[in-house]
Amino acid sequence: MNDTLESIFGRRSIRKFTEQPVDEKSLDTIIEAGLYAPNAGNRQTTVVLVSKNREINEELGKINKNAFKGRISTANSFVSRDSPSIADDPALKSGFYGAPVVITLFGPNDFIYSTPDCWVMAQNMALAAYSMGIGSCLVARAEDTFDTDAGRKIRNEMGISPDLVARVHIALGYPESGFPEAKERKRKDERILTIG
Numbered sequence: 001m002n003d004t005l006e007s008i009f010g011r012r013s014i015r016k017f018t019e020q021p022v023d024e025k026s027l028d029t030i031i032e033a034g035l036y037a038p039n040a041g042n043r044q045t046t047v048v049l050v051s052k053n054r055e056i057n058e059e060l061g062k063i064n065k066n067a068f069k070g071r072i073s074t075a076n077s078f079v080s081r082d083s084p085s086i087a088d089d090p091a092l093k094s095g096f097y098g099a100p101v102v103i104t105l106f107g108p109n110d111f112i113y114s115t116p117d118c119w120v121m122a123q124n125m126a127l128a129a130y131s132m133g134i135g136s137c138l139v140a141r142a143e144d145t146f147d148t149d150a151g152r153k154i155r156n157e158m159g160i161s162p163d164l165v166a167r168v169h170i171a172l173g174y175p176e177s178g179f180p181e182a183k184e185r186k187r188k189d190e191r192i193l194t195i196g
């Protein structure tokens, strides 16, 4: 298997991180990999906010968790047994899982491809991170997380235009216990239709 395929098949969502800060050179490469993601019409509108501030990540992570009003997993339906999510373990306090770095991607609110642009960039970042031994988790509810007093304060301080909406977070850090095996995938004949 070549390195690209190894990264695609080996990447896992990581939700337990060590205290170790993310190496600066690796972080730069992750961000650069994001900037090289496909993007609609090559407009390159996504804005990248990188937070290495543990207090801010903690505060926004709690807000993100509280914005999660979804189902709580049952014994038969876990998001991840190896790396439990906030749906699996109500004791988890942060939607960012204590990650030392949290990247938030913002896109214009009047551009229909702004959300896919951000998520495609996030996936590039996740794959680049994995290829360098860095764990990641794509986290939703970025819109809610930044539509709060704490979020607005950061937006103002960082000079983020009011026309931009937060679309996705990428939690990044070194995995506490490696990369778990891939979760079983559903049967292919349930998901793949082929013509021709």
Ligand SMILES: Cc1cc2nc3c(=O)[nH]c(=O)nc-3n(C[C@H](O)[C@H](O)[C@H](O)COP(=O)(O)O)c2cc1C
Binding pocket: 011, 012, 013, 014, 015, 079, 080, 085, 086, 137, 138, 139, 140, 141, 183
């Ligand atoms: C659109 C989307 C939203 C997601 N939101 C969250 C989230 O809010 N919190 C979380 O812990 N994981 C989130 N994930 C990660 C998924 O739970 C994870 O990708 C899935 O369980 C498959 O596991 P894997 O990434 O290890 O293959 C999200 C993934 C996607 C694609």
